[in-house]
Amino acid sequence: MDLGLRDKVAIITGGTVGIGLAVAEGLAAEGANLVLVARDHDRIDAEASRIADKYGILVHGVAADVATAEGCNSVISGAQKAFGGADILINNAGTGSNETIQEATDEKWQYYWDLHVMAAVRLARGIVPQMKKRGGGVVLHNASICAVQPLWYEPIYNTTKSALMMFSKTLSTEVVGDNIRVNCINPGLILTPDWVKTAKQLAGEGGYQAHLQGVADEYATMKRFGTPEELAHFFVFLCSDKATYSTGSTYFVDGGMLKTI
Ligand code: NDP
DSSP: OOOSOTTOEEEEETTTSHHHHHHHHHHHHTTOEEEEEESOHHHHHHHHHHHHHHHTOOEEEEEOOTTSHHHHHHHHHHHHHHHSSOSEEEEOOOOOOOOOTTTOOHHHHHHHHIIIIIHHHHHHHHHHHHHHHTTOEEEEEEOOGGGTSOOTTOHHHHHHHHHHHHHHHHHHHHHGGGTEEEEEEEEOOBOOHHHHHHHHHHHHHHHHHHHHHHHHHHHOTTSSOBOHHHHHHHHHHHHSTTOTTOOSOEEEESTTOOOOO
16 A cells, blocks of 8 residues: 655654654655654664665654754754755654652753653744645654553653643644644553663563563553554554544554553
8 A cells, every 4th residue: 555655754753763763664664754863873873874775765864852942953954954844743752750749850840841842842843834835744743641541650751741742732723724734642562672671670681571571461451562563553654645634633552551431
C-alpha cells in the first residue's frame, strides 16, 4: 500500500534510539527524508548515515537540546536549510522522572516543562509556517499513557505529559484550516534500551529480564512490552495520506494497559 510519504520531509526529535529511531526508520522505509534531532552528536551521525544508506533517502542530523529555545531554533533553521522546510513534525524527545511533589525543586519542574511542553510549542511556532507554505502537514505528539493514568513515582512526568496532550488538541483546532493535522499518541510499555538499562541497574544482569516481565505482568493486559516497531507503525499511519480524517485526537497504543474506556 502506498502511504503517500515518498519525498516528504519529517523531523523526528529524539530520533536516534528507541521509539524515535523506530519511527524514523518506519518513515524512511516509505521514502520520506528525515531531520534527525538529539543531543548526542556521534549517535546522530552514526544513525543518520546508516538510515540514509539502508533506505536510499536523505537524512539531515541536528544536534540540539530541544528543552531550550536555541535548540528548537536550530531544528527550525536546520529543516529550512536542508530541505526548504518540513511536512511532518514528530515531537518525541522526552524522558521519565522519579520524585515526590514534596521534594522536587522548581528547577526540575521547569526542565520537564521545557522538554515535554515548550519544545512542542516552540517547534510548532517555527515549523507550522513551513508547513503552510508547503500546503499542509502533520504534527504528532508522543505523550504517554501516564498523561491520563499516572504512575505514582513520576508526578512531574505525568503532569507535563498531560499538558502536552492538551497542547496537541489545542494546536489541532488552530491549524485545521491550514490542512495541518495534529494528533497525540499515548504509548504504554514499550521496550526501549532505556528500560533495559534501568532494569539492569535495579535487578542486575541475571535478573533484569524477570524484572521486566514483572513490570509487564503488573501493568499490561497483554503481559508483555510492545516493541518500538509495533508503535512506529501507528505513527507512520497517522503521518500518511490514509489518515486524512484524523485530527485533534489522542490514540492509545498500550497493550490494554488503560483501565478506563
Ligand atoms: P529513549 O530514552 O530511548 O530516547 C530518547 C531520545 O530523545 C533519544 O534520542 C535522546 O537522545 C533524545 N533526547 C532526550 N532528551 C533530549 C533533549 N533534551 N533534546 C533533544 N533530544 C533529546 O526514550 P524512549 O524511546 O523510551 O521514549 C521516547 C518518547 O516516548 C519519550 O517522550 C517518552 O516519554 C515516550 N514514552 C515512552 C514509553 C516507553 O515505555 N518507552 C512509554 C510512553 C511514552 P540524546 O540523549 O542524544 O539527546
